[in-house]
Structure formats: structure tokens, C-alpha cells
């Protein structure tokens with residue numbers, strides 16, 4: 343296994359983290375993932391956050407695998 347950490351954004355799904363990492367809460371407390379590869383929820387509907395439990399499928403979460411660009415076009419001046 344590589345020493346490089348890789349985070350993959352899956353289309354309509356979680357962020358999967360592979361490689362060495364430490365997962366913490368905002369106070370620095372370690373969150374033990376219990377495994378080497380983890381899927382982190384990005385739909386917000388998991389019952390085991392921060393981990394994905396597959397709920398993104400039930401709620402039909404939609405997000406691209408690539409960077410999302412939702413910038414709003416500037417309105418023309420009056």
C-alpha cells in the first residue's frame with residue numbers, strides 16, 4: 343500500500359479515504375474508523391456520521407465526482 347493518502351469523491355456518494363490518515367472531531371479527539379479504508383458521508387443523511395451507511399441512495403443524493411461549480415452568474419447592472 344502506498345504512503346500517499348487518496349480521497350475519492352464518488353458520484354452521488356461518499357468520499358472514500360485510502361491510505362494513512364487520522365480522523366478527528368473538532369476538539370482533536372480521534373474517531374476510530376475501525377478500518378483502513380473509510381467512506382465519509384457527504385449527503386448528511388447517514389445514521390453513523392461521519393461515515394457513510396448507504397443512505398445517500400435512499401435519499402437520491404446527487405453530486406458530481408468532479409468539482410462542483412455552482413457560482414451564480416453576475417446579474418447585469420441596471
Ligand code: FES
Pocket residue numbers: 355356357382383384385386387388393394395396397398399403
Ligand atoms: S454519502 Fe452515503 S450516507 Fe451520506
